[in-house]
Amino acid sequence: PLVSMTEMLNKAKEGHYAVGQFNINNLEFTQAILLAAEEEKSPVILGVSEGAGRYIGGFKTVVKMVEGLMEDYKITVPVAIHLDHGSSYDKCKEAIDAGFTSVMIDASHHPFEENVAITSKVVEYAHAKDVSVEAELGTVGGQEDDVVANGVIYADPNECQELVKRTGIDTLAPALGSVHGPYKGEPNLGFKEMEEIGKATGLPLVLHGGTGIPTKDIQKAISLGTAKINVNTENQIASAKKVREVLAADAEMYDPRKYLGPARDAIKETVIGKIREFGSSNKA
Ligand code: G3H
Numbered sequence: 531p532l533v534s535m536t537e538m539l540n541k542a543k544e545g546h547y548a549v550g551q552f553n554i555n556n557l558e559f560t561q562a563i564l565l566a567a568e569e570e571k572s573p574v575i576l577g578v579s580e581g582a583g584r585y586i587g588g589f590k591t592v593v594k595m596v597e598g599l600m601e602d603y604k605i606t607v608p609v610a611i612h613l614d615h616g617s618s619y620d621k622c623k624e625a626i627d628a629g630f631t632s633v634m635i636d637a638s639h640h641p642f643e644e645n646v647a648i649t650s651k652v653v654e655y656a657h658a659k660d661v662s663v664e665a666e667l668g669t670v671g672g673q674e675d676d677v678v679a680n681g682v683i684y685a686d687p688n689e690c691q692e693l694v695k696r697t698g699i700d701t702l703a704p705a706l707g708s709v710h711g712p713y714k715g716e717p718n719l720g721f722k723e724m725e726e727i728g729k730a731t732g733l734p735l736v737l738h739g740g741t742g743i744p745t746k747d748i749q750k751a752i753s754l755g756t757a758k759i760n761v762n763t764e765n766q767i768a769s770a771k772k773v774r775e776v777l778a779a780d781a782e783m784y785d786p787r788k789y790l791g792p793a794r795d796a797i798k799e800t801v802i803g804k805i806r807e808f809g810s811s812n813k814a
């Protein structure tokens with residue numbers, strides 16, 4: 531069923547595993563992620579960036595595509611459709627009105643008081659419709675669609691505690707050294723702050739930039755209260771690699787099903803690997 535993230539993340543935090551947010555970019559990504567989650571009997575979060583929403587046709591198309599696939603595939607595991615890095619109250623409202631079950635309001639680049647004000651407004655609208663809300667503090671490095679960071683800023687534990695208290699969000703993404711896209715060298719995550727923020731807020735935490743984080747760091751993050759891990763680039767790389775391979779092997783190929791089908795299988799395998807790594811198999 532389509533659900534918000536609240537229950538799945540609270541359960542994950544309690545059970546010491548994490549639910550994957552896998553970003554969708556098109557039909558094949560959506561198919562692959564839903565099939566992987568169903569096969570693993572795992573809850574799953576479909577992440578939709580504003581750019582991906584535009585690419586697919588709009589938020590309404592996203593919701594109807596997901597609903598259609600869930601019916602045709604007879605999906606039984608909990609699925610959330612989540613706006614990733616929502617840039618404004620209006621964008622969050624648009625997603626909620628289209629049927630998204632969860633939104634992230636990313637007002638992390640605004641001054642703290644403005645972040646609190648925008649996030650509170652989103653929470654008020656979302657909670658009235660049983661939609662969950664994720665907020666961010668600090669800056670995730672790298673770039674994803676329209677979200678470009680200049681430098682990495684670690685979230686401040688005191689601000690995190692205050693933001694949570696004043697807004698009533700369901701989950702928090704404290705930026706602690708993670709990066710969108712591939713890492714240059716090993717990630718250097720602020721585990722001390724993660725522990726402090728997890729304890730101070732009592733909320734399940736979100737780790738952005740899941741691509742390229744070593745398993746030992748994933749496990750440590752989960753042990754410190756991280757209950758949601760976002761992955762996009764890794765699936766994009768797996769899919770692009772497969773398309774290149776298949777087209778290079780046959781210069782006469784033109785049927786998109788013949789190169790996007792194998793790409794879909796590659797995404798599915800990657801997602802299954804992540805679900806197992808995050809420990810959410812058989813938790814649906
Ligand atoms: O919001 C989405 C994630 O943070 C994705 O990060 O592309 O580095 O896996 P990634």
Ligand code: ZN
Nearest residue numbers: 670738739760
């Ligand atoms: Zn992100």
